[in-house]
Amino acid sequence: MKESPITPLHIELGAVMSHADGWNMPAVYTDLVDEHLAARASCGIFDVSYLCKFKVQGEGSLPWLEKMFSNSVAELKCGFAHQSLMLNHQGVIIDKVTLASESETLFYVVGSAGQEQTDERWLCEHLPPQGVSLSNDTEAWCAIAVQGPDSETVFHRVFGNLPYPSLYAFTRISYKGDNLFLSRAGVFDEAGVDIYCPSARGIYWFEALLAAGAIPCGLKTREYLRMEKGLVTHEDGLGTLTPAVAGLDSLCSETKNYMGSEVTKAPTHVVRRMVTIRCTEGAGVPKRGDVVLNAQGDEVGTVTGACTTPALHYGIAMAMVDADFSPVGTPLFIKCAQSTVPAVVSDTAAA
Numbered sequence: 001m002k003e004s005p006i007t008p009l010h011i012e013l014g015a016v017m018s019h020a021d022g023w024n025m026p027a028v029y030t031d032l033v034d035e036h037l038a039a040r041a042s043c044g045i046f047d048v049s050y051l052c053k054f055k056v057q058g059e060g061s062l063p064w065l066e067k068m069f070s071n072s073v074a075e076l077k078c079g080f081a082h083q084s085l086m087l088n089h090q091g092v093i094i095d096k097v098t099l100a101s102e103s104e105t106l107f108y109v110v111g112s113a114g115q116e117q118t119d120e121r122w123l124c125e126h127l128p129p130q131g132v133s134l135s136n137d138t139e140a141w142c143a144i145a146v147q148g149p150d151s152e153t154v155f156h157r158v159f160g161n162l163p164y165p166s167l168y169a170f171t172r173i174s175y176k177g178d179n180l181f182l183s184r185a186g187v188f189d190e191a192g193v194d195i196y197c198p199s200a201r202g203i204y205w206f207e208a209l210l211a212a213g214a215i216p217c218g219l220k221t222r223e224y225l226r227m228e229k230g231l232v233t234h235e236d237g238l239g240t241l242t243p244a245v246a247g248l249d250s251l252c253s254e255t256k257n258y259m260g261s262e263v264t265k266a267p268t269h270v271v272r273r274m275v276t277i278r279c280t281e282g283a284g285v286p287k288r289g290d291v292v293l294n295a296q297g298d299e300v301g302t303v304t305g306a307c308t309t310p311a312l313h314y315g316i317a318m319a320m321v322d323a324d325f326s327p328v329g330t331p332l333f334i335k336c337a338q339s340t341v342p343a344v345v346s347d348t349a350a351a
Contacts, residue, residue: 002051005142005199006206013216020219021114023050026343028218033310035217039313043150044217044344045209048143048194049202052116052136054109054123061105061132067124068259070243070252076101081170081185085251086111086122091242091263091343095119096232096251098185100170108170110143111187112234126259140158141181142202144212147192147225153215155193157212165193173343178205226311227316229275230347236318244270245320273326278346279315279334286317286334286341292325293333300325303334315341 015026293302301321
């Protein structure tokens with residue numbers, strides 16, 4: 001079990017620690033409702049150091065990354081990042097990552113929590129004999145996610161007149177003697193910035209953000225936030241899906257060849273799709289494994305993850321459903337423990 005370098009501070013703040021993807025991480029600090037609303041209405045901060053982090057450098061980095069990831073690396077400007085997919089030969093998703101460019105020969109890959117060994121093994125298996133080097137920097141860097149409408153105010157209280165990063169920025173700075181990366185990679189597509197700092201300085205920067213008015217939030221809140229945004233994760237079975245089934249085919253370039261592109265570019269009939277479902281009545285709380293029904297009562301899918309969020313006050317869920325019932329606006333029902341709850345397919349659970 002790995003520990004975040006910020007763990008002593010989490011314990012001091014009263015966090016309930018729990019095992020998450022091979023790491024001991026804060027699940028909740030004081031109250032899930034307060035933390036959730038902080039990230040929605042003011043500013044919350046999350047320790048996300050358990051995300052896997054790799055550095056890729058060398059003259060052959062760009063062509064190799066073009067082969068290994070689905071989105072166009074050649075179109076990625078230096079100092080910026082985008083979302084991309086790493087696929088196997090069958091076109092199935094290994095991981096969804098943030099891919100960042102510092103220069104034409106230096107790149108960074110930030111992958112999902114719990115995917116460190118899988119991602120590293122796959123990348124190393126396909127590493128060319130020369131021209132590219134890969135280093136696993138997961139434990140060398142802390143990652144702190146700052147999220148909420150007041151995130152820019154908190155940022156300036158900590159970083160003074162430094163410009164607030166633009167959307168999709170991923171830039172290195174030197175500040176107060178530390179080598180930092182500031183990123184707005186657009187994962188949640190809303191106000192917020194990610195700060196990457198050396199592990200030994202994680203507590204310093206977390207405390208600086210707290211002093212600037214940010215509220216510490218646990219990973220349970222982050223799980224609910226990503227579900228509200230309809231973000232598919234490995235808990236939903238991401239590592240078993242193709243981009244089309246996961247609804248992530250927009251991250252696949254139509255103009256280049258990459259690992260798995262022969263499959264993703266081939267004409268196929270998608271039988272099932274991952275969707276976001278919003279319950280339209282308050283009664284009943286969906287949970288993983290609940291059956292999804294159509295208007296006639298026929299079984300058309302299964303819930304892969306669900307919750308009732310403090311911000312929305314109704315049930316939301318991710319579900320795998322028959323493709324005919326995946327368009328936004330399709331009425332459905334979720335068969336919960338003691339009731340059948342009306343629901344609708346939504347582009348995000350909050351819509």
